Amino acid sequence: MLDIKRIEEEPQKFKDNLKNRGGDSSEIDRILELNKKRKESIAEAEEKKAELNRVSKEIALMKKNKEDANDKIMAMRELGSTVKNLEKTAAEVKDNFEMQLAGIPNLCHDSVPVGASEDENKLVHRVGEPKKLSFAAKTHDEIGEQLGLLDFDRAAKVTGARFAFLRGQVARLERALAQFMLDTHVEEHGYEEFVTPYMVNEKALFGTGQFPKFKEDVFHIEPLPYHLIPTAEVTLTNYFADEMLSADDLPYMFTAFSPCFRSEAGSHGRDTKGLIRQHQFHKVEMVHLAHPDKSYEMHDKMLGHAESILKSLELPYEVVALCTGDIGFSAAKCYDINVWLPGQDTYREISSCSNCEDFQARRANIRFKEKGEKKPKYVHTLNGSGLAVGRTLLAVLENYQQEDGSVLIPEVLRKYMNGKDKIVAI
């Protein structure tokens, strides 16, 4: 949620931002108009309400002194219903205003490159050389199916499109990856590990910005008012919703391994083969709640934590700074990490690290008090994948494939694979 006071102060800045993000800048004018109406309706209702309160106190005094207050009571009876109507109108105007405001994306940080689409994202750096294979690279789904350890057809039979069975050593590799990521974040990067709910209510999804605008992207659990999490960002970020934190406790660094569920509405026909775009996948998520003055420092750290996993796995990757046209709704700044996939002959997203500044904290009402200061402030929230496990698995399959169809196991994972160094066909 944007701060309406900042929009009032610098409307042009927010219009430019919205335009750069591919939105309609006139929405800002509409918001300001609604805000004006909101203030007017509040002033009108409160003026009458003040009179009602004042006279009610007079009545209390008169009663105490055993005076007759009937005239005033009758007058207030009438004023009461006027107030009720004015308050109802004011509430409607306010709801409308807040709904519109909740649909406006975050203000981008000044360093975010202006651009219309992902083609204008800015390359930050590349690490590792894409491997030159001495044979024609296969895609991970070919490798997995030839090994007999990745099965999309039977998943389609049991569930439907965009699901998969992992078997045997590939299933274990998935578990090994998750374990390795969690261990690294907890032992080396200082995160606190969580197991979180996999279903959340609407309030939580509003808090992180998925609702109301991106409702169709998440799965709804009929008949409960719950939704499957699209990412543990939702549960971890909302953990302290409606709470007052202490500045001394910042930053919080949370991590959780969780399944993620996405409807992938609107992506029909894209990445239909393989593990790249599934309705269900596993992810190790990182979330920071940071002091506003420190959040960009923390953002760089978080990016480093995600990168360290790829470095350990010796997977080539690139980091790009997303441009205004590609950045997510809640983010003020975002880095994507794209991993090299020989089978696809390209880099594909494996992590996204965002600083949402106070955008989510306003929505979820997560504040903190600074020593010696009276006013509470909103924390800054950051989230990043560390990493998407399914996509890491496919990156390992494609980068470590051998000519004979087997797959080498990265050094750091072998202790999680009972010492094995290779996956072979069953």
Place this chain on the structure above:
RNA sequence: GGAGGGAUGGCAGAGUGGUUGAAUGCACUAGUCUUGAAAACUAGCAGCCCUUCACGGGGCUCCAGGGUUCGAAUCCCUGUCCCUCCGCCA
């Protein structure tokens, strides 16, 4: 699933129709005292919104939403969550 109890400020916890936005304690901030700290003492201290250059003024909020009343933390209805007991169950 059945029966009962509860939800109040950063925290704990009073308060059952009228100057109660809320006693008290803790925490926090400032001061006195002290070489310094602690203790003690004194004072301050909820949030959000509207208005004002400012001082200030006003409104809302005691889980949420309705209702009764001139007036609700307090009474009534609905919902949510938590706790205890019984049943069932991984």
